[in-house]
Amino acid sequence: MATLALETGSLTLPEPLPLDSGRVLDQVTIAYETIGTLNPDKSNAILVFHALTGDQYVAKRHPITGKPGWWDRMIGPGKPIDTQRHHVICANVIGSCMGSTGPASTADDAKPYAMRFPVITIRDMVRAQVALLDALGITSLHAVVGGSMGGMQALSLAANFPDRARRVLAIATTARHSAQNIAFHEVGRQAIMADPNWKDGQYYGSRRTPDKGLAVARMAAHITYLSEAGLTDKFGRRLQDRPDGTKGAKSFGFDADFQVESYLRHQGLSFTDRFDANSYLYITRAMDYFDLAEEHGGRLADAFAGTKARFCLVSFDTDWLYPTSDARAVVHALNAAAAEVSFVELSAPFGHDSFLLDVPALDRVVRGFLG
Amino acid sequence: MDHLRPDLAVIARHIAPGTRALDVGCGEGELMEALQREKGVVARGMEIDSELVERAMSRGLSVVQGDADRDLANYPDEAFDYAILSQTLQTAERPDLMLEQLLRVGRRAFVSFPNFAYWRMRFSLLFHGRMPVVRHLPVSWYETQNIHHVTVEDFRLMLAEKGVTVERSWFFANGREIDGGNTNWRAEHAVYQLIR
Numbered sequence: 001m002a003t004l005a006l007e008t009g010s011l012t013l014p015e016p017l018p019l020d021s022g023r024v025l026d027q028v029t030i031a032y033e034t035i036g037t038l039n040p041d042k043s044n045a046i047l048v049f050h051a052l053t054g055d056q057y058v059a060k061r062h063p064i065t066g067k068p069g070w071w072d073r074m075i076g077p078g079k080p081i082d083t084q085r086h087h088v089i090c091a092n093v094i095g096s097c098m099g100s101t102g103p104a105s106t107a108d109d110a111k112p113y114a115m116r117f118p119v120i121t122i123r124d125m126v127r128a129q130v131a132l133l134d135a136l137g138i139t140s141l142h143a144v145v146g147g148s149m150g151g152m153q154a155l156s157l158a159a160n161f162p163d164r165a166r167r168v169l170a171i172a173t174t175a176r177h178s179a180q181n182i183a184f185h186e187v188g189r190q191a192i193m194a195d196p197n198w199k200d201g202q203y204y205g206s207r208r209t210p211d212k213g214l215a216v217a218r219m220a221a222h223i224t225y226l227s228e229a230g231l232t233d234k235f236g237r238r239l240q241d242r243p244d245g246t247k248g249a250k251s252f253g254f255d256a257d258f259q260v261e262s263y264l265r266h267q268g269l270s271f272t273d274r275f276d277a278n279s280y281l282y283i284t285r286a287m288d289y290f291d292l293a294e295e296h297g298g299r300l301a302d303a304f305a306g307t308k309a310r311f312c313l314v315s316f317d318t319d320w321l322y323p324t325s326d327a328r329a330v331v332h333a334l335n336a337a338a339a340e341v342s343f344v345e346l347s348a349p350f351g352h353d354s355f356l357l358d359v360p361a362l363d364r365v366v367r368g369f370l371g
Numbered sequence: 372m373d374h375l376r377p378d379l380a381v382i383a384r385h386i387a388p389g390t391r392a393l394d395v396g397c398g399e400g401e402l403m404e405a406l407q408r409e410k411g412v413v414a415r416g417m418e419i420d421s422e423l424v425e426r427a428m429s430r431g432l433s434v435v436q437g438d439a440d441r442d443l444a445n446y447p448d449e450a451f452d453y454a455i456l457s458q459t460l461q462t463a464e465r466p467d468l469m470l471e472q473l474l475r476v477g478r479r480a481f482v483s484f485p486n487f488a489y490w491r492m493r494f495s496l497l498f499h500g501r502m503p504v505v506r507h508l509p510v511s512w513y514e515t516q517n518i519h520h521v522t523v524e525d526f527r528l529m530l531a532e533k534g535v536t537v538e539r540s541w542f543f544a545n546g547r548e549i550d551g552g553n554t555n556w557r558a559e560h561a562v563y564q565l566i567r
Contacts, residue, residue, distance in 0.1 A: 310433065331435055332445040340415065343435045344424040361425050368429035 007034045010099055013131045017094070020289075023118040026108075030132045031099025032056050032091035035075065036083030038138075045138050046081060046370070047129065047165070048090040049146030049153035052283055053218075053275055055098040058090035059083075064274045070356065073363075080366040086142060091132055093125040093153075095283050097276035100128070104204060104276050114278060115201035122149070122290045126156045130164060143167035143370055147355035148322070149283070152290050155330065158311070159292055159303040169369055171314045171362070172355040174326035175300055175333070176291040181321065184224050185284040188217030192277045201278050214277040215268030222267050227318035227351035235260040293333075300333035307334075311341040312369040314362065316354040318347075342369065375405055377548065378457055378483040378562045381541045385481075385564060386412060390452035393417065393477060395439045396459035400427035403434075415451070417442060440464045443472040451477045458560075460484045461517040467529060474535065474567045483562040488522035488555045489544070507559045523555040530565065539564040 013028040033056045038045060048058050048071065055062075059069035059076055075081040075088055092100035095117070103117040133141070144165040146154040151173025158168040174181075192198055195213030203209050223231075238259045239248040256262040296303035311334050315327035324345045334341040346361045348354035355362065375383060379402045386392060388410040394403050397416030406412035416434035418424045427434040435442070439456075440463055454477025456469065461484050463469040473480040485508055486492075495503035502512040510516075523542075530537060542549050542558035549557060 312428070328437075331437075332442070335435070335442075335445040335450075336447060338447055338450050340413075340433050341435060342424075342428050342433045343437070344428055345421055345436055346425065347421065364429040365425055368431045371431055 008032075009034065011132060011135055013128070013135065015131070017124070017128055017131065019118055019124045019127075020121040021119055025094070025101065025118060028094060028101045028128060028131075029099070029105070030091050030094070030101075030128055032089060032132060033058060033060055034090075035059050035088045036086055038087040042138050043140060043142065044085065045087045045089055045133075045141050046143045046145060047133070047141050047157075048075070048081070048088055049129075049144065049150035050090060050093065051146075051148040051150050052221075052287065053271070053280075054150070055096065056090045056092045057098075058088065062274075065270075073358065074366065080363045081145065081370060082367075086370070089132075089136075089138075091129050093283065094128045095120045095125070095279060095286060097279040102276070103201065103278035103282055112204040114204060117278070117282060119289075120282060120286050122152045122156050122286050123160055123295065125286065126153050126160060129153070130157070130161050133164065139164070141165040143169060145169040145171075145366075145370075146173070147171040148173055148352065149287055151322075152287065152292075155292055155303075156290075158307060158309055159296065162304075162307050162309065165309055167310045167312070167370065169312045169314075169366065170327075170330070172316055172319050172322055172352055173313075174290075174322040175293060175303075175330050176326075177288050178326075182288045184220060184321075185288055187220050189281050189284060191216035191220070192281060195277075198277065201281075203277075209272070210277045211269075211272040214272050214275065214280060215265075217268075217277075217280060218271040218275075219264045219268040222264060224321045225352045227320070227349060229318065230349050230351055231260060233349070235263065300329065301336035304334055304337040304339050307337060307339050309339070310369075311339055312365070313341065313343040314355075314365060315343075315345045316348045316350070316352070316359075317345055318349055319352040319354060321352040375401060376457075377543050377546055378541075378560055379405075381548070381562050382455055382457065382481045382483070383410070385539065386410060386453055388412065391415075391450075392453040392455060393446070393451045394455045394457075395443065395473070396456060396462075397427060397432075397434055398423050400430055400432040400434060402455070402457070403427070403432050404430060407432075439469060439472075443469070443476060446476040448475055449478055453477050453479050453481060455481045457481070457483045457562075458485065461487075461519050461521055463519065466519050466521065467533070470529070470533070470535070470565075474565065478566070479538070480565045481562065482526075482565060483560060484521055484526065485517070486523045486542075486555065486558045486561055487520040488524065489559050490556050493556075523558055523561050526561065526563070530563075534567075536566050537563055538566055 017025045092098045107113045144154045151170035154170045192213035195210035197208040198210035293300040313327045315324040331343040348359040391413045394416045403414035424436040454473040492503040541562040542554045543560040
């Protein structure tokens with residue numbers, strides 16, 4: 001097997017980054033990974049955008065969890081996003097905590113920003129990555145690709161930097177966060193802020209971090225990534241084996257009796273090992289502010305007016321977080337803008353997380369679209 | 372284009388090179404692929420069946436999963452040189468409205484449909500007293516997708532009522548093109564090239 005030409009990079013942007021809030025972020029660092037070789041005319045690059053809690057370790061073992069890259073099944077030699085032909089770039093979004101500038105980064109006064117970090121938007125994340133492309137000398141991407149919040153960035157790039165990508169692949173995503181989406185995020189943020197260790201975000205350097213709050217936020221969010229049928233299949237009402245060896249009996253207490261409780265607690269807890277609570281606040285805020293039509297005078301079709309890019313939208317029938325109707329709204333807007341667009345609702349049992357999991361039809365669609 | 376179904380082949384032959392075409396009910400995209408490859412046509416598709424859409428997209432075609440009864444309304448006027456509706460008119464909720472949409476989004480339309488006045492169908496109903504199940508329409512009445520049974524004569528009358536001009540028409544029986552005489556009796560399938 002060909003060895004993956006994996007490269008790790010980190011770059012400080014030469015210019016300050018203007019933000020939608022009106023503030024300016026200086027000394028912005030972008031941490032990124034690349035896989036595959038950039039061809040001499042720099043035309044074979046694919047920028048992959050990560051989701052809320054994702055990072056640049058798209059096809060490389062994660063330095064903290066030791067797990068394979070989050071889209072390892074999709075990206076590699078001979079895989080649907082083929083690194084023998086394409087140069088894949090994935091950058092950590094600003095506001096995150098895996099090397100790009102975020103609330104845990106050091107501000108001018110040599111202390112962490114914490115809540116002094118400016119509120120950012122999806123478009124700000126995209127601006128930062130476009131600045132990265134500028135620094136790398138890549139003017140036109142073969143494609144931008146993303147699922148969930150990654151799909152929002154893909155759509156945002158298409159709308160705001162229409163000449164930068166020739167193909168736009170947006171999976172399990174939406175052009176605006178709904179009241180329900182915002183509501184779920186608010187539950188997560190309140191859980192973090194209610195943790196006494198949060199301390200208005202100034203917990204850096206302390207041994208007491210708001211892990212309980214962050215874990216609860218992750219637990220609530222995790223439910224929205226799965227389907228009801230998926231949860232039922234995986235856990236049903238099955239009970240945990242108890243520490244004393246008793247099999248499948250209720251404790252008549254508040255231990256994790258049900259397997260689904262134990263699973264969620266584990267998901268919540270392990271998340272705190274790799275994610276910063278303040279980053280969670282900032283990134284969910286950016287997603288909640290996302291409304292591509294609002295940015296473009298209220299009509300979504302106007303966001304894509306005159307676009308020359310080819311678009312592909314994919315939704316999943318069990319995704320109730322960003323349901324098919326959200327994808328259709330984007331498709332209808334692209335049709336109205338006379339853009340070239342493909343769209344399919346794939347059948348998969350995994351809910352919103354389907355875009356990350358084993359869905360062979362998605363592989364075929366991605367391969368067909370990227371050409 | 373010889374590998375295409377006869378009605379698709381005749382449509383493909385009469386589409387000008389380098390134009391833009393929307394294939395409504397495109398299936399796996401056989402016609403789209405032939406048009407792109409052999410005529411440099413910018414082809415787009417719409418198909419309701421998710422598996423067929425996925426197969427078309429896997430071939431690199433631009434196909435939108437959608438319901439032609441509703442989703443044609445999202446395209447701007449004259450977005451295409453041609454709008455193609457093959458073997459789908461009889462499944463539409465309102466074939467008359469769908470025809471109007473076709474002639475709105477396309478400068479021209481190609482429409483093909485099975486002729487329910489074909490003589491074998493008439494004989495089946497007349498002698499057996501049962502809804503015809505014949506070679507070119509092999510599905511029983513209770514599971515057919517064909518909800519608006521149309522004949523060549525019915526279609527002509529609708530075009531006249533709507534003031535739609537027939538530029539060309541073709542008729543088929545036994546998988547072969549037939550001449551234009553008494554087609555309401557003799558044709559299994561009809562293909563029309565229409566303009567507003």
